[in-house]
Amino acid sequence: MINFKNVTKIYQSREGNQLRVALENISFKVDKSEFVSIVGKSGSGKTTLLRLILGEEKPTKGRVFFEDLDVHRIKPSQLYKIRRRIGVVFQDYKLFPTKTTRENIAYVMEVMGATDEEIERDLNHILDIVGLKDRANNFPHELSGGERQRVAIARALIHRPDIILADEPTGNLDPYNTFEIIRLLIKIYEMGTTVILATHDREIINSLRKRVITLENGKIIRDDPKGRFIL
Amino acid sequence: MLILFKRVFKNGWISFKRNIGLNIATIFVMILVICLINILFFLNIIFSILISEIRNKADISVYFKKDVSFEKISEIESEISKLPETKSIEYVSKEAAHESFIERYKNNPVLIDSLNEIGENPFLSSLKIKAKEAEDYGKIVDFVKKLDFGNLIEEIDYFQRKPVIDKIFSITSGVNKAGIIFAVVFSFIAVLAGFNAIKIAIQNLREEIETMRLVGASNWFIRGPFLVQGVIVGFFSILITFFITSIICFIFDSKLKILIFGISFVDIFINNLWKLILIQFITGIGLSVFSSILAIRKYLKI
Numbered sequence: 001m002i003n004f005k006n007v008t009k010i011y012q013s014r015e016g017n018q019l020r021v022a023l024e025n026i027s028f029k030v031d032k033s034e035f036v037s038i039v040g041k042s043g044s045g046k047t048t049l050l051r052l053i054l055g056e057e058k059p060t061k062g063r064v065f066f067e068d069l070d071v072h073r074i075k076p077s078q079l080y081k082i083r084r085r086i087g088v089v090f091q092d093y094k095l096f097p098t099k100t101t102r103e104n105i106a107y108v109m110e111v112m113g114a115t116d117e118e119i120e121r122d123l124n125h126i127l128d129i130v131g132l133k134d135r136a137n138n139f140p141h142e143l144s145g146g147e148r149q150r151v152a153i154a155r156a157l158i159h160r161p162d163i164i165l166a167d168e169p170t171g172n173l174d175p176y177n178t179f180e181i182i183r184l185l186i187k188i189y190e191m192g193t194t195v196i197l198a199t200h201d202r203e204i205i206n207s208l209r210k211r212v213i214t215l216e217n218g219k220i221i222r223d224d225p226k227g228r229f230i231l
Numbered sequence: 232m233l234i235l236f237k238r239v240f241k242n243g244w245i246s247f248k249r250n251i252g253l254n255i256a257t258i259f260v261m262i263l264v265i266c267l268i269n270i271l272f273f274l275n276i277i278f279s280i281l282i283s284e285i286r287n288k289a290d291i292s293v294y295f296k297k298d299v300s301f302e303k304i305s306e307i308e309s310e311i312s313k314l315p316e317t318k319s320i321e322y323v324s325k326e327a328a329h330e331s332f333i334e335r336y337k338n339n340p341v342l343i344d345s346l347n348e349i350g351e352n353p354f355l356s357s358l359k360i361k362a363k364e365a366e367d368y369g370k371i372v373d374f375v376k377k378l379d380f381g382n383l384i385e386e387i388d389y390f391q392r393k394p395v396i397d398k399i400f401s402i403t404s405g406v407n408k409a410g411i412i413f414a415v416v417f418s419f420i421a422v423l424a425g426f427n428a429i430k431i432a433i434q435n436l437r438e439e440i441e442t443m444r445l446v447g448a449s450n451w452f453i454r455g456p457f458l459v460q461g462v463i464v465g466f467f468s469i470l471i472t473f474f475i476t477s478i479i480c481f482i483f484d485s486k487l488k489i490l491i492f493g494i495s496f497v498d499i500f501i502n503n504l505w506k507l508i509l510i511q512f513i514t515g516i517g518l519s520v521f522s523s524i525l526a527i528r529k530y531l532k533i
Binding site: 054056077080081083084086088094095096097098107108110111112113115116155156159 | 446
């Protein structure tokens with residue numbers, strides 16, 4: 001489903017006199033219905049890798065495929081077509097502050113042109129899954145961190161994407177909410193959705209016992225099918 | 232498609248409400264521009280009515296001495312009608328002139344009584360001549376003065392229209408030039424105000440726009456609401472200006488009629504309603520959409 005072929009990403013400083021290698025000659029594949037954790041210290045290239053899948057960044061060298069589509073050969077104005085097949089969960093939630101839980105989640109379906117009836121039907125179902133039915137009409141500032149992240153997951157999930165990208169989704173959460181969110185991601189994976197989870201949380205990785213790709217200084221140093229967090 | 236359009240419009244309305252202060256300022260400037268264009272529109276119509284009134288109004292009146300016979304006058308009439316500059320010529324007998332006076336001033340007893348006191352018909356037979364062009368009147372007058380029957384003529388009443396028409400043309404052109412300069416300056420200010428309103432709306436929503444892109448919103452779904460915001464600004468400007476124009480026309484019509492030679496603003500307003508609406512739409516929506524597009528292209532690169 002996702003295929004990185006010899007991908008290198010180098011960032012240039014604004015002045016243009018400094019280079020920073022974020023990813024160096026990375027190659028790996030993620031199959032359909034797989035749960036893959038990308039682990040590594042801060043600055044190891046986890047977020048860059050996810051941004052490359054979303055078409056947010058262009059690789060300096062190499063190619064990134066989403067199924068048979070070369071993500072970076074797609075016109076920027078057409079990238080939304082790929083993004084609609086991806087659900088994204090961020091560490092800082094990225095919720096719309098002036099929209100309620102219900103409106104935040106519905107937004108994805110709105111942009112896709114779903115009817116109000118379709119939105120209402122799927123919304124109730126997804127609110128059930130993430131356990132936020134009683135918080136449906138609250139604004140983000142009225143929710144706890146764990147609840148906000150569950151809204152973000154619901155928003156990433158509602159349009160039934162092929163893949164979920166979760167970038168440090170538990171970074172701002174306490175241990176209880178962390179495991180709630182991970183439990184939710186596993187539930188999504190068990191429903192057949194591919195999940196790529198970027199994290200540096202050792203406990204999470206060790207409890208998952210799923211495939212782990214370990215990054216260090218922009219390189220893959222380990223790719224274990226039932227890996228543990230070893231750094 | 233319709234559902235997406237509805238949502239883009241709804242988001243545009245929300246964006247308009249969020250930046251209400253700036254949008255009101257933009258609407259205010261836009262109203263000034265549209266009002267200015269309305270004034271130009273009305274002035275041009277008034278001037279063209281004035282010119283055509285002057286062109287069509289009285290003409291050269293040649294009054295004949297009391298004892299000149301109808302046959303003689305007919306002879307002169309046929310001479311003048313041969314002139315290429317003559318558009319029409321009409322004989323008015325002294326009886327007809329008398330009746331016309333009574334009809335015109337029937338509600339003015341002082342004048343009618345004065346006429347009765349004279350005891351006889353004081354009016355003279357005359358020829359009323361209309362020229363094809365304003366500048367032809369002079370030529371006709373010269374021709375009449377040089378006629379052999381000069382001793383039969385009591386008086387030639389000739390109103391110099393050409394200088395008046397030239398004066399109106401020069402005022403029209405001056406007003407138009409000044410109006411256009413003001414309209415351009417105000418349009419520039421309106422575009423600047425609209426541009427800033429959209430720019431600030433975009434900057435306030437920078438993070439949200441980023442999220443919209445990442446969750447799969449298409450370019451036009453993100454850009455559309457800002458364009459709609461511009462359209463709403465234009466629409467309100469048009470609505471308010473239209474309201475102001477209607478009020479001025481209807482409330483002050485009678486006062487303005489006295490000021491401007493009986494020209495009715497209400498008549499101009501009603502007879503040119505569609506033209507006026509079209510001009511307002513082109514100006515109001517055109518300027519605000521143009522400023523929105525400029526701001527979107529500069530600050531909303533997707």
